[in-house]
Amino acid sequence: MMKLISDATNNFLIRLLLMLAVPINIVAQTDDSIDGGGKYVHRIEADVLPSAILHTDKYLRGNNNEGRTMNHAFTARLKYAFQLPEGSVKASIYRDAYQGVGVAYHDFNPQLGNPVSVFLFQGARIKRFAPWLSLNYEWNLGLTFGWHPYNPETNPDNKVIGSRVTAYIDADLYLKWRLANWLDFNIGPSFIHFSNGNTTIPNAGLNVIGARMSLAYYINRSSVKDEPHRMIKPFHQHVSYDLVLFGAWRRQGFDSDKGPVALPGKYAVMGFYFSPMYNINHWFNAGVSMDGVYDRSANLTLIDDATDYGHNGYEYKNVTSPSSSKQMTLGFSGRAEFVMPYFSINVGIGRNVINAHGDLKIWYQLLALKLNVTRNAFLHIGYSLQDFKYPNHLMLGVGYHFNNKRR
Numbered sequence: 001m002m003k004l005i006s007d008a009t010n011n012f013l014i015r016l017l018l019m020l021a022v023p024i025n026i027v028a029q030t031d032d033s034i035d036g037g038g039k040y041v042h043r044i045e046a047d048v049l050p051s052a053i054l055h056t057d058k059y060l061r062g063n064n065n066e067g068r069t070m071n072h073a074f075t076a077r078l079k080y081a082f083q084l085p086e087g088s089v090k091a092s093i094y095r096d097a098y099q100g101v102g103v104a105y106h107d108f109n110p111q112l113g114n115p116v117s118v119f120l121f122q123g124a125r126i127k128r129f130a131p132w133l134s135l136n137y138e139w140n141l142g143l144t145f146g147w148h149p150y151n152p153e154t155n156p157d158n159k160v161i162g163s164r165v166t167a168y169i170d171a172d173l174y175l176k177w178r179l180a181n182w183l184d185f186n187i188g189p190s191f192i193h194f195s196n197g198n199t200t201i202p203n204a205g206l207n208v209i210g211a212r213m214s215l216a217y218y219i220n221r222s223s224v225k226d227e228p229h230r231m232i233k234p235f236h237q238h239v240s241y242d243l244v245l246f247g248a249w250r251r252q253g254f255d256s257d258k259g260p261v262a263l264p265g266k267y268a269v270m271g272f273y274f275s276p277m278y279n280i281n282h283w284f285n286a287g288v289s290m291d292g293v294y295d296r297s298a299n300l301t302l303i304d305d306a307t308d309y310g311h312n313g314y315e316y317k318n319v320t321s322p323s324s325s326k327q328m329t330l331g332f333s334g335r336a337e338f339v340m341p342y343f344s345i346n347v348g349i350g351r352n353v354i355n356a357h358g359d360l361k362i363w364y365q366l367l368a369l370k371l372n373v374t375r376n377a378f379l380h381i382g383y384s385l386q387d388f389k390y391p392n393h394l395m396l397g398v399g400y401h402f403n404n405k406r407r
Helices: 007-030 089-093
Strands: 041-053 072-083 098-107 116-130 133-145 165-180 183-195 206-219 238-250 253-256 259-262 267-279 284-295 328-339 343-354 363-372 377-386 390-402
Touching (some): 041 098, 072 116, 072 206, 098 133, 116 165, 238 284, 238 377, 267 328, 284 343, 328 363, 363 390
Antiparallel strands (some): 041 072, 041 206, 072 098, 238 390, 267 284, 363 377, 377 390
16 A cells, blocks of 8 residues: 655655745845834734635545534634834835744544644735725745545545645735734635645645634834835836746546546656746736746556555556656746745746647646745745646745846
8 A cells, every 4th residue: 555645755844844934034134125224023913713614525525434524624823923124115115014934723523633734924915995904915835734644444535635744825815903003903714725736645635715813913013103104216127037946746647437546656847947027016027937847757658457446446557657758848838926025926827838748738827936045046836737726746946036136
């Protein structure tokens, strides 16, 4: 029976999270845009999220040991964030932007477990309606530990969570009510997705929607009437060039007339992309990208039939790999990028064009987070999809901005 996730995989994911957490403080301490703006603003927040599970899989709709429809979900979070000094140039550009680290406890049905998440997050103001009321957003990205995953003997129906460690992705939209200089009350919808990025299967993923309610305590925040403003110089529009190198591993499978087929083993994925990006303003870039991928799971050939379906209902078959040239492709995508202090969120839609045969003849979608380590170097965490729903692979790597003229 295939081991669902190895100790090496767990260790890699833990190291990845630590690698991501460290640069926030490094970049914050070396930010060259403070310009005598004063003290950093600190924020401590406690959230509760009463939620419901979206029934995207029959396991969640009652095909489990208890015959129970899984609806209940609850999350509690504790977060620390910092904001740039209120008199700085960047604080005037990115109003109410904050970023930090947090921990979350999730309460689910016992068959799923009560996992814990550790994550990075960032949020900012979208629209101010009054000095005391605004519409804001926030995203979280991290790792979730402690699931009760698929097990052929003890949890054979759980095709939703296939590993003890998954990614944690959260997006919130909320109203911020300023009760005092030192206190906010926040309320709004929250959407959470858990997935292991196709690094092991089964991996249907878990989606949760809920209501966020929180109190945020501030240190060093000024009163509304004293909120400082600075003259912002016009943005210098220019073209920059991003080069990213990435790698990952993935599992592979397909649907047959006898049901889903899982191929044995894990397959390496390596790639790059080169993106000329037009820097339009402080918040937005747009451009095109040349995307190269070498996917060792592409265009595999089944060489014999299997007779052992095991306890999990998957059919196992032996496979043979083609030549490396049949597992490489080059595509082109359109890119859009939302730029904030320390982080950028990059999305893209593209198609493989050169050497696009068999499994590689696809349209693909990309979602990536860039974490600035220095002015030009950044860490890259991305995810590639097909047809907006089928997972391709993770994109874990490093990148560099060329001709970066942002102040």
